[in-house]
Amino acid sequence: MKLRYKRLGLILGAVALVAVAIGLVLNAFQSNIVFFYTPTQIVNGEVPKETSFRIGGMVLEGSLKRQDDGLTVQFAVTDTVNVVPVTYTGILPDLFKEGKGVVAQGALDSQGRFVASNVLAKHDENYMPPEAAEALKRAKVTQSPAVQPDGSNS
Amino acid sequence: MTGINWFKYAAPQTFFHLSGKWIPVLGWIAFFLAIAGLYIGFFIAPTDFQQGEAYRIIFIHVPAAWMSMVIYLAMAFWAAIGLVFNTRLSAMMALALAPTGALFTALALITGSFWGKPTWGTWWVWDARLTSELILLFLYVGFIALHASIDNPQRADRAAAIIAIVGALNVPIIYFSVQWWNTLHQGASINVASAPKMAVTMLIGMLVMTLASWAYSVAVALFRVRCIILERERHAAWVNDLKEVKS
Numbered sequence: 001m002k003l004r005y006k007r008l009g010l011i012l013g014a015v016a017l018v019a020v021a022i023g024l025v026l027n028a029f030q031s032n033i034v035f036f037y038t039p040t041q042i043v044n045g046e047v048p049k050e051t052s053f054r055i056g057g058m059v060l061e062g063s064l065k066r067q068d069d070g071l072t073v074q075f076a077v078t079d080t081v082n083v084v085p086v087t088y089t090g091i092l093p094d095l096f097k098e099g100k101g102v103v104a105q106g107a108l109d110s111q112g113r114f115v116a117s118n119v120l121a122k123h124d125e126n127y128m129p130p131e132a133a134e135a136l137k138r139a140k141v142t143q144s145p146a147v148q149p150d151g152s153n154s
Numbered sequence: 155m156t157g158i159n160w161f162k163y164a165a166p167q168t169f170f171h172l173s174g175k176w177i178p179v180l181g182w183i184a185f186f187l188a189i190a191g192l193y194i195g196f197f198i199a200p201t202d203f204q205q206g207e208a209y210r211i212i213f214i215h216v217p218a219a220w221m222s223m224v225i226y227l228a229m230a231f232w233a234a235i236g237l238v239f240n241t242r243l244s245a246m247m248a249l250a251l252a253p254t255g256a257l258f259t260a261l262a263l264i265t266g267s268f269w270g271k272p273t274w275g276t277w278w279v280w281d282a283r284l285t286s287e288l289i290l291l292f293l294y295v296g297f298i299a300l301h302a303s304i305d306n307p308q309r310a311d312r313a314a315a316i317i318a319i320v321g322a323l324n325v326p327i328i329y330f331s332v333q334w335w336n337t338l339h340q341g342a343s344i345n346v347a348s349a350p351k352m353a354v355t356m357l358i359g360m361l362v363m364t365l366a367s368w369a370y371s372v373a374v375a376l377f378r379v380r381c382i383i384l385e386r387e388r389h390a391a392w393v394n395d396l397k398e399v400k401s
Binding site: 004007008011014015018019022026033034035036037038056092093094095096100103118119120121122123124125126127128129130131132133134 | 200201202203204205209212234237238239272273274275276279280281282319320322323327335336337338340341342343351352353356
């Protein structure tokens with residue numbers, strides 16, 4: 001009976017040790033595990049220079065512009081606090097839309113513009129039929145005039 | 155001690171007969187639930203407002219991903235019990251669960267990849283959720299391979315148990331990866347803390363498929379553990395007295 005508890009303690013101890021080790025390693029690699037940087041992190045200069053990285057956020061409403069060649073697009077990525085302009089030449093994924101999530105790989109040019117080599121659409125966790133989405137949108141439209149200019153609800 | 159004597163069921167002989175009765179029941183439950191779940195998923199559940207029909211992968215992908223994690227925890231649990239208490243059946247249970255867990259992990263990765271191409275625009279990215287799920291597949295395969303490489307069953311059980319127990323630390327990393335780090339993979343649509351972020355019929359379809367996966371997993375694991383019991387106890391008198399063995 002004693003031996004069992006000794007073994008149990010040994011296993012629990014070993015697992016706790018490994019858990020701490022993994023925690024430290026993950027913490028040390030924090031910046032490498034991060035899949036993308038937010039516009040605020042980019043504005044604050046927390047991104048790697050000289051190398052390419054990924055930017056993630058929402059495509060700013062009304063920011064999408066298509067060049068005459070039909071392939072080059074310009075849009076802005078926002079995390080609702082800061083905005084970073086992005087240019088990209090290539091085919092956009094189907095779910096790429098203004099107001100929706102996006103992750104783009106590339107690097108900053110000298111003017112602080114993000115030149116993307118690859119654009120991915122980031123999906124959110126909401127699933128609903130089109131009618132429900134339509135109803136939500138209508139509810140938002142009818143609700144928004146109720147918000148006063150100072151931001152408070154009437 | 156009053157109540158159920160659990161140690162009675164831990165004897166391979168008792169468990170062999172008991173599990174034989176449960177397999178057909180669980181198998182039929184899994185079969186009918188899977189048909190109901192797929193019918194709800196493909197014919198009743200509405201189209202998604204954003205992804206169109208591509209979202210229907212969740213009826214396979216989400217249950218498979220859940221099972222891949224749950225089965226690993228169950229496997230690690232039995233491996234730990236076997237290591238601590240030296241019970242014969244526990245290690246057999248861990249070994250029986252591994253192939254089913256590996257199957258669900260591969261299924262989650264493959265279906266996710268099929269979904270990722272039309273939705274994200276890529277088959278694969280090295281984000282925290284996808285990478286940790288891939289490590290889970292390697293842990294399953296490593297567990298099976300290590301067990302198979304050692305001839306003595308008791309030594310194989312002990313060595314493989316170490317992988318199972320240490321690897322269990324990967325499961326919370328998979329689950330919380332979407333919260334801890336910025337990932338391309340979206341957050342959980344369903345969790346205990348908030349209301350589900352999906353339409354009710356979609357949710358029902360997914361939960362029915364999850365129950366089907368549970369029933370299937372238990373049935374298949376029991377089937378496999380019966381084979382392992384027969385293999386390991388082949389010299390025991392009760393095995394040689396079995397109807398199937400005698401004839």
